[in-house]
Amino acid sequence: MAPARAVGSRLARLATALLLSGAAGLAFAAGADAAGGGADDTGPTGDPLVVSLDFVVPEYQAGAKFRSPATIDSALAGDLAKRLGRPLAVTGPLPDSDGATSDAGDQAAGSADLRITTVADLGVVPATYAAIPLDYRAAPMAIMRTDSTIRRWEQLRDRKVCVAQGGDHVGDIAGRYGAVEVVHPSPTDALVALRVGDCDAMVHDSVMLEELIRFPEWKKFSRRLPPRPRSTLAILVPQRDHEATSRVQAIVDEWKAERFAAGLVRNAVRNIAFEVYLEQDVPDCH
Incomplete structure (x- = not known):
């Protein structure tokens, strides 16, 4: 194990870089609120944009420890609402919203304006939806200590595996x-x-x-099991709403040109690394 003083020095430099970069935790963690804020103090007005998410990040409670969410979905929803000039309202997964029947799709479309979700196969999205893929494809990946004896996914049987609430892969392993x-x-x-x-x-x-283990502080935990087949983050818009589909597609095109999702990931990972530094009051395991 590296001397605690050396580890603390490196993490202190990380903290300084985080603050200087303007990526302080609250900027990302407010999730939809942070991404949806604008120059106008009154904020957007009119009917809210109702977005269905796989997991709704709990509202921050004063005095609680700040925690960055497991995905960038909330931040995407906030920025989408901001660019559309509408206030944001989020809801969780809708009943049968990713089912195979047209009736299920119609039911979901009536309960939310659109859905942000991870899709394993864009070819099996219900016909009542237009699927607009983002430039974000990910898979479950495992990280562990570099001296771990685990070499294959199958060796995880009966082993303790930590996962994060709201992540796309809870229950999979x-x-x-x-x-x-x-x-x-x-x-x-x-x-x-x-x-x-x-x-x-x-x-x-x-x-x-993959972004996290670039940090020197995570070198000792950089052994990985290779990512399994990747899924695509996408926005599902009711097919019958051609105007909404066109506007959302235009915003997704802007995101791709700006590498917006990649920027959200970098900020999120910096924040998470900083939160780990603040939280860890005991040394790494030997």
Whole structure:
């Protein structure tokens, strides 16, 4: 294990860089609110844009520890509403919203203006939706200590695997490989558990984990199991709403030109790394 003083020095430099970059935690963590803020203090007016998300980030409570969410979905929803000039309202997964029948699609379309979700196969999206893919394709990926004996996904059977609430892969590893999943409230808490030895591996979105293990502080936890087949983050818009489909497509094109999703990931991962630094009051496991 590296001397605590050296680790603290490196993490202090990370904290300084975070603050200087303007990527302080609240900028991303407010999720939809932060992404949807504008120059006008009164904010957007009119009918809210109702967005269905796979997981609704709990509202921050004063005095609680700040935690970055497991995905960038909320931030995308906030920026989408901002660019459309509408206030944002979010709801969780809708009943049968990703079912195969037209009736299910119609029901979901009537309850939300659109849905942001991860799609394994864009070819099987219900016909009542237009699927607009983002330039964001990820897969479940595992990270662990570099001296771990785990070399294959199958070796996770009966091993403790930490995952983050709201992540796209909660339940996958237990169901597919027989791992003992330990669900933590956030990626920060799952990563702290990994560092102190409370779990054998941490499984999360490959895009975010690949960004995280670039940091020198994570070199000791950079052994990985290769990402499984990737899924695509997409916005589902009711087919019958041609105007909405066109406007959302235009915004997604802007995001791609700006590499907006990649920027959200970088900010999120910097924030998460900083939160781990603030939270970890015990040394890494040996």
